[in-house]
Amino acid sequence: MPEIKRLFLTEADVTGLLDMELALEALDDAFRARSSGDVRNEPRKRIPTGNGSMNFMAASWTSRGWAGHKSYVSGDFRVMLYGTNGEGLIAVLGAGRMGQVRTGAASGIATRYMAREDSSSVGIIGSGYQAETQLEAVCAVRDIKDVKVFSRTAEKRERFASTMSERLGVNVIAVDSKEAAAEGMDVLVAVTSSVEPVITGDMVEPGMHINAAGNNSWMKRELDTAAIVKADLVACDDIDQTKIECGELMRAAEAGHFAWESLVRLDRIVAGLRTARYSDDEITLFESQGVAFEDIAVCGRLYELALERSVGVELPG
Amino acid sequence: MPEIKRLFLTEADVTGLLDMELALEALDDAFRARSSGDVRNEPRKRIPTGNGSMNFMAASWTSRGWAGHKSYVSGDFRVMLYGTNGEGLIAVLGAGRMGQVRTGAASGIATRYMAREDSSSVGIIGSGYQAETQLEAVCAVRDIKDVKVFSRTAEKRERFASTMSERLGVNVIAVDSKEAAAEGMDVLVAVTSSVEPVITGDMVEPGMHINAAGNNSWMKRELDTAAIVKADLVACDDIDQTKIECGELMRAAEAGHFAWESLVRLDRIVAGLRTARYSDDEITLFESQGVAFEDIAVCGRLYELALERSVGVELPG
Numbered sequence: 001m002p003e004i005k006r007l008f009l010t011e012a013d014v015t016g017l018l019d020m021e022l023a024l025e026a027l028d029d030a031f032r033a034r035s036s037g038d039v040r041n042e043p044r045k046r047i048p049t050g051n052g053s054m055n056f057m058a059a060s061w062t063s064r065g066w067a068g069h070k071s072y073v074s075g076d077f078r079v080m081l082y083g084t085n086g087e088g089l090i091a092v093l094g095a096g097r098m099g100q101v102r103t104g105a106a107s108g109i110a111t112r113y114m115a116r117e118d119s120s121s122v123g124i125i126g127s128g129y130q131a132e133t134q135l136e137a138v139c140a141v142r143d144i145k146d147v148k149v150f151s152r153t154a155e156k157r158e159r160f161a162s163t164m165s166e167r168l169g170v171n172v173i174a175v176d177s178k179e180a181a182a183e184g185m186d187v188l189v190a191v192t193s194s195v196e197p198v199i200t201g202d203m204v205e206p207g208m209h210i211n212a213a214g215n216n217s218w219m220k221r222e223l224d225t226a227a228i229v230k231a232d233l234v235a236c237d238d239i240d241q242t243k244i245e246c247g248e249l250m251r252a253a254e255a256g257h258f259a260w261e262s263l264v265r266l267d268r269i270v271a272g273l274r275t276a277r278y279s280d281d282e283i284t285l286f287e288s289q290g291v292a293f294e295d296i297a298v299c300g301r302l303y304e305l306a307l308e309r310s311v312g313v314e315l316p317g
Numbered sequence: 318m319p320e321i322k323r324l325f326l327t328e329a330d331v332t333g334l335l336d337m338e339l340a341l342e343a344l345d346d347a348f349r350a351r352s353s354g355d356v357r358n359e360p361r362k363r364i365p366t367g368n369g370s371m372n373f374m375a376a377s378w379t380s381r382g383w384a385g386h387k388s389y390v391s392g393d394f395r396v397m398l399y400g401t402n403g404e405g406l407i408a409v410l411g412a413g414r415m416g417q418v419r420t421g422a423a424s425g426i427a428t429r430y431m432a433r434e435d436s437s438s439v440g441i442i443g444s445g446y447q448a449e450t451q452l453e454a455v456c457a458v459r460d461i462k463d464v465k466v467f468s469r470t471a472e473k474r475e476r477f478a479s480t481m482s483e484r485l486g487v488n489v490i491a492v493d494s495k496e497a498a499a500e501g502m503d504v505l506v507a508v509t510s511s512v513e514p515v516i517t518g519d520m521v522e523p524g525m526h527i528n529a530a531g532n533n534s535w536m537k538r539e540l541d542t543a544a545i546v547k548a549d550l551v552a553c554d555d556i557d558q559t560k561i562e563c564g565e566l567m568r569a570a571e572a573g574h575f576a577w578e579s580l581v582r583l584d585r586i587v588a589g590l591r592t593a594r595y596s597d598d599e600i601t602l603f604e605s606q607g608v609a610f611e612d613i614a615v616c617g618r619l620y621e622l623a624l625e626r627s628v629g630v631e632l633p634g
Contacts, residue, residue, distance in 0.1 A: 008325070010634030040364050047357050049401035050379030056386055062367030069373055071397065073384055076405025080388065080397060084366035088393025092409055094634060313633060317327030317411060 004087045005307060006315040011094035013312050017305050018098060020136050023105035023298050024112075028270065030061065030297035031109055035271035038063050041293045043241035044216070049073065059293035060084065061300065070095055070295040079299045091303045092315070095295065098302070102294045104133025106237055106266075107211040110286035111187060112141040113269045114235065114276040115209035119186035120145045125178050125198045125222075126191035126214060127151035127160035132167075134191045134213055139168050142187070147172040150181035151192075179203055190214055190222040197248070201226025206281040212248070213288040216241075221248035223285075228252045231285040233276060235264045238291040245289050321404045322624060323632040328411035330629050334622050335415060337453050340422035340615050345587065347378065347614035348426055352588035355380050358610045360558035361533070366390065376610035377401065383617040387412055387609060396616045408620045409632070412612065415619070419611045421450025423554055423583075424528040427603035428504060429458040430586045431552065431593040432526035436503035437462045442495050442515045442539075443508035443531060444468035444477035449484075451508045451530055456485050459504070464489040467498035468509075496520055507531055507539040514565070518543025523598040529565070530605040533558075538565035540602075545569045548602040550593060552581045555608040562606050 009017075033039045044057040052074055060067035068081040077095035082088060111119070119142045124135055127149055138144060147170055151157040154176070161174040175181050182188050182203040190199050192214040199210065204227050212222045228234065228248060236242040242249060243260065252258035266286065268274040277284055306312045326334075350356045361374040369391060377384035385398040394412035399405060428436070436459045441452055444466055455461060464487055468474040471493070478491040492498050499505050499520040507516050509531040516527065521544050529539045545551065545565060553559040559566060560577065569575035583603065585591040594601055623629045 008632055012634060042362055042364055045359055045375070047359055047375055047377050047384065048379070049377045049384045050382075051401065054375065054377055054384040054386075054399060054401070056373070056375050058362070058364055058371065058373050058388075060364050060366045060371055062365070065367075067364065067366045067371040067390055069371075069386070069388060071375075071386060071399070073399035073401055074403050074405060076399065078397065078406050080395065080409075082371060082388070082390035082393065084368065084371070084390055086391050088391060089395050092397075092632075315325055315409075316630060317329060 004090060006089055007091045007303060007306055007312040008315050009091060009093040009302065009306055009312040011096055013306065014094050014302060015097045017302050017311060018101055020101060020105060020140050022301055023101045024108050024137065024140060026297040026301045027102065027105045027109050027294055030293055031267040031270040033061060033063065034267040034293060035273060039293045041238055041291050043238060043244065057292035059296040061296060064300055066296055066300045068296045068299065070292060079295055081299050081303055093299050093302060098298055100130055100133050102298045103130060103213060103288065103290050104137040106288050106294055107134050107189065107213050107286065108137030108141050109270060110211055110235065110266055111138050111209060114284040114286060115142060115187050116207055116280050119209065121185045122147045122187045122189060123181040123185035124149045124189040125181055127157045131160060131191045132164065134189050134211065135164055136168060138187055138189065139170055144170055148175045148181045150175050150178045192222060193220065194222060195220050197221055197224035199223045199227050201230055204230045204283060206283065208283050210285045211288060212285065215247060216245045216289045218245055218247045218250055221251060223248045225252045225255060225257050229257050230283050232282040233264060234262065234285045234287060235266045235269060236287040237266055237289055239263055239265060241289045241291055242287055246287050249287060321407060323406055324408045324620060324623055324629040325632050326408060326410040326619065326623055326629040328413055330623065331411050331619060332414045334619050334628060335418055337418060337422060337457050339618055340418045341425050341457060343614040343618045344422045344426050344611055347610055348584040348587040350378060350380065351584040351610060352590060356610045358555055358608050360555060360561065374609035376613040378613060381617055383613055385613045385616065387612040396612055398616050398620055410616050410619060415615055417447055417450050419615045420447060420530060420605065420607050421454040423605050423611055424451050424506065424530050424603065425454030425458050426587060427528055427552065427583055428455050428526060431601040431603060432459060432504050433524055433597050436526065438502045439464045439504045439506060440498040440502035441466045441506040442498055444474045448477060448508045449481065451506050451528065452481055453485060455504055455506065456487055461487055465492045465498045465502065467492050467495045509539060510537065511539055512537050514538055514541035516540045516544050518547055521547045521600060523600065525600050527602045528605060529602065532564060533562045533606050535562055535564045535567055538568060540565045542569045542572060542574050546574050547600050549599040550581060551579065551602045551604060552583045552586060553604040554583055554606055556580055556582060558606045558608055559604055563604050566604060
């Protein structure tokens with residue numbers, strides 16, 4: 001076996017190595033691999049720590065020879081990556097920025113395979129740090145001309161509009177209601193921590209693709225049940241995790257307006273085993289929970305890139 | 318907040334810091350803390366990697382401010398430890414030797430609180446690397462005069478007898494049957510990877526305490542059902558994990574000869590909430606699965622000791 005380099009990559013190292021293109025490539029491959037059983041995923045678990053919780057989630061990717069997990073406590077996110085062909089530990093990575101980019105990229109993959117090919121406008125509800133990568137990912141997979149953003153604080157949504165207009169070279173306009181952000185848009189993104197729905201049934205138009213990327217707690221929801229009922233197809237990153245974390249689908253299912261049996265795993269769509277839309281009028285919805293195999297896919301690529309570029313501290317033993 | 322030192326401790330670092338006394342102290346405290354809900358534990362999970370699996374298990378200890386997890390792939394064991402009061406990651410530790418010592422220490426704690434006070438003899442079945450720490454732990458908590466060891470290969474059990482006689486200053490004799498290792502012994506330890514039972518009902522004598530420490534797979538078992546039926550009390554480290562990993566109790570329960578409701582968590586005995594034995598004639602059995610809170614308890618102490626002694630590599634960021 002060739003010599004193994006074990007790397008410790010800080011947040012700054014990862015931020016320097018990672019871009020949306022890498023994340024989109026890694027996730028496209030990973031979703032495809034998952035459809036054949038090559039990728040395995042364990043849903044997130046939470047264990048109380050007294051003043052919060054430790055979250056941890058794990059995955060493996062057999063053909064790449066990677067297995068690992070992400071965990072986080074009080075805002076410190078770390079991934080541990082093992083090689084599964086005798087290497088043992090190969091990397092420990094700071095995973096805060098990584099999580100933000102991979103969550104954007106997951107919505108990018110959903111948009112690539114579910115939204116109308118000619119989608120050219122995006123409405124985004126939410127203007128926090130996760131909103132930036134959501135928008136960046138959608139703009140990377142469709143030829144987007146117009147973006148509207150709404151969030152509750154005028155100053156924040158205006159700052160988001162000017163920052164993102166400049167960064168992406170796209171016209172981002174701040175609007176003063178969620179309805180105005182949705183009206184006439186091809187793609188609609190919700191990325192909030194809202195408890196009350198921000199996308200209601202009346203905002204959902206024929207042909208729309210929706211990414212619900214904000215929440216991963218059963219106590220919260222971004223869509224009301226009327227909006228969910230309007231969707232012709234609901235896809236997710238992981239069914240097990242969606243069943244325990246996706247508040248809006250859990251409520252819709254409880255009320256008898258959504259059948260878990262109809263929920264489709266995004267990897268099946270990416271792999272061409274399921275058609276996302278049969279017409280330009282259909283409405284598609286991606287429920288993003290954020291799952292471990294996305295982390296492992298991106299961190300595996302980051303490890304390879306760090307080796308190439310000699311980034312990071314080499315760990316002993 | 319004072320400056321946080323994040324340490325990377327190799328197997329060699331840990332081996333230099335760790336001894337049975339530290340592990341016994343850490344586990345005695347941890348079992349006691351668990352009885353009040355201060356310690357939380359998540360059972361081991363296994364995720365396939367193609368040519369094996371990644372195992373991972375997590376725990377937290379609120380009052381100490383620690384949370385973390387152990388994982389392992391192809392024999393490389395690592396613990397990641399977080400501080401839960403804003404510190405984030407505090408240590409990554411090599412955890413192979415640590416696991417061996419903490420598994421011994423768990424049997425030591427069980428023996429301390431469950432075996433007859435006047436226990437002076439130990440029979441041990443198995444002579445692998447886990448057997449050494451099992452014996453060391455029992456000798457640390459009782460005044461042991463006589464030890465008999467049996468394993469299938471004469472050379473191995475004789476080497477074990479001479480090595481351990483010297484190391485522990487106790488008379489360890491290799492015997493040529495499992496029955497001879499059990500006969501007349503106060504404490505009996507099984508630490509094998511046997512599929513077929515090595516402790517059968519006829520070997521179990523009044524007043525005996527048994528530590529079953531070898532297996533953590535539902536496919537294996539060390540005791541037959543007749544031996545389990547003879548026990549007046551069966552304790553374990555974690556009920557959830559025992560129900561999915563302890564082959565011998567699973568079989569006994571399936572056959573209607575053991576009731577899960579009667580299974581007692583060792584922490585309740587340590588904390589004095591449950592009496593282990595009401596007479597010197599009673600038979601007690603500890604089923605050790607090896608659980609995450611034991612790892613976190615020992616690794617938390619190792620981190621503190623490493624800081625004191627300036628051991629390990631400091632991690633950036």
